Amino acid sequence: MPDYARPESLPQALRLMSQGGWRVLAGGTDLYPGARASLSGPMLDLGGLEELRGIRMGQGLRIGAGVTWAEIVAADLPPACRALQQAAGLVGGRQIQNAGTIGGNLCNASPAADGVPPLLALGAEVELAAPSGPRRLALGDFLLGPRRTALGPDEVLTAILIPEAALSGRSAFVKLGARAHLVISIAMAAARLEVAAGRVTEAALAVGSCSPVAVRLPGIEAALLGAPVAEAVARIRAEDVAAALSPLDDVRATAEYRRAAAAELVRRAVAEALA
Numbered sequence: 001m002p003d004y005a006r007p008e009s010l011p012q013a014l015r016l017m018s019q020g021g022w023r024v025l026a027g028g029t030d031l032y033p034g035a036r037a038s039l040s041g042p043m044l045d046l047g048g049l050e051e052l053r054g055i056r057m058g059q060g061l062r063i064g065a066g067v068t069w070a071e072i073v074a075a076d077l078p079p080a081c082r083a084l085q086q087a088a089g090l091v092g093g094r095q096i097q098n099a100g101t102i103g104g105n106l107c108n109a110s111p112a113a114d115g116v117p118p119l120l121a122l123g124a125e126v127e128l129a130a131p132s133g134p135r136r137l138a139l140g141d142f143l144l145g146p147r148r149t150a151l152g153p154d155e156v157l158t159a160i161l162i163p164e165a166a167l168s169g170r171s172a173f174v175k176l177g178a179r180a181h182l183v184i185s186i187a188m189a190a191a192r193l194e195v196a197a198g199r200v201t202e203a204a205l206a207v208g209s210c211s212p213v214a215v216r217l218p219g220i221e222a223a224l225l226g227a228p229v230a231e232a233v234a235r236i237r238a239e240d241v242a243a244a245l246s247p248l249d250d251v252r253a254t255a256e257y258r259r260a261a262a263a264e265l266v267r268r269a270v271a272e273a274l275a
Contacts, residue, residue, distance in 0.1 A: 006045040010052075010129060010158065016044055017154045018131045024156070026066060026104035029096050052103065052158055061162040062127075065103025069115075070094070072102065081162075083118035083171035083190040083269070090114055090175055093182050103157045106142070109149050109213075116143065116214040117190035117206035118173050123166040127159040128152070136161065143213045169194035169202060172272035174265045178252065185209040186253045187261040191269035193224070193232075200224045200232055200274075205266060210247040210258045217244050220266065233271050238263035 005022075007013040016022065022044035025031055046052060052066030055075050063072070072088040091097055091105070091114050105115050106126065116139070124139045131154055139160075142150050151157060171192035177183030187209050194202035203224040208214035223235045238260065247258035 002042060004043045004045065006048050008048055010049055010156070013044065013046060013049060013156060014129060014131050014154070017156060020153060024107070026107075027068065027100040028104075029092065029100035030104060030108040030110075046156065052101075060164045061167060063102060063160040063162070065106075065157045065159055066101050067103075069097035069100050069102065073097065078167050079170040080122065080167045080192055081118075081171065083121060083173035083192065083273075084115065086173040087114040087118050087175070087188075087190070090173075102160060106139070106160070107149060107151060107157055109143055109145070109147050111146050111212055111214070112185045112188075112209040113214070114173075114175060114185060114188060114208070117188055117208040118171065119160065119162075120206035120214055120216055121171060121190040121192040121204040122162045123204065125161045125163075126157055127161055128155045129158045130155040134158075140213075140216070145212045166192070166204070170273045172269045174269045174272065176261050176265060184252065187247075187258050187265055189262065189265035189269040191266065191273045193270065193273045195229060195274065198229055200227045200229065203270075205270070207241070207245060207262050207266065210245040210262050212246065215244055217241065217266070219244065224270070229274050232274060233267050236263065236267050236270060241266055 023041050025043050025045045052064045054064045056062045069088040069091045073085055105113050119139055125136050126142045128135050169192055173190045175188040176186045190206050192204040203221040205217040205220050206214055219240050224232055227235050241263040242259040247255040249255050
């Protein structure tokens, strides 16, 4: 087996994956820092696969796994995707956004991955390819825990799929870190809301960096349905947000601080989405 391969097509990549033993490289913005002093094992570079590129509308939205954060920021997307674009613009610095890919971010499965809460609020699914054929999973089923996904040893994440029904309404993303930029999130929230006749008719909320994986807030979503726009933020109770989370103490913040911060971020994301 070679030490490095850069397949030119998805079928070629899957044939190589079936041999086992590869470390997969996309943008490298997580892989290289995580390797510390050296990278061991054969490297499979997916950066040349056209099948993983592009953002396409049509019966929903398809974002190729190899699409960079900078491409997401620059894309002409509906207002429902604004939270995703806001998050994309806060991932690292400009160099990271030019190299890092949305698929790599999901496969890295960090609890603090900024792209996950907006995608959960959009009801995103992932498209996986393997020598045995493709399959689709809800994003919430794909992310199993810190650095753990449902990706099989011979599978490649090819795209993120957003259903057409989730492309309605407006969304917003709010992030809290120790500073404004180039920072790992202490807590973050995304909200997507639809409004008709002055009342909330659809609500999708998600919080990240406050549990082993980012989570939706179905209880808060239900409380917002039917709320007059002017009263929506007041229906978000801190104790209800905290009950849905399971944060840990770490070097960035205590669990108690994260619970309090998450409630405030959810309120701000909802207010911004409704503004």
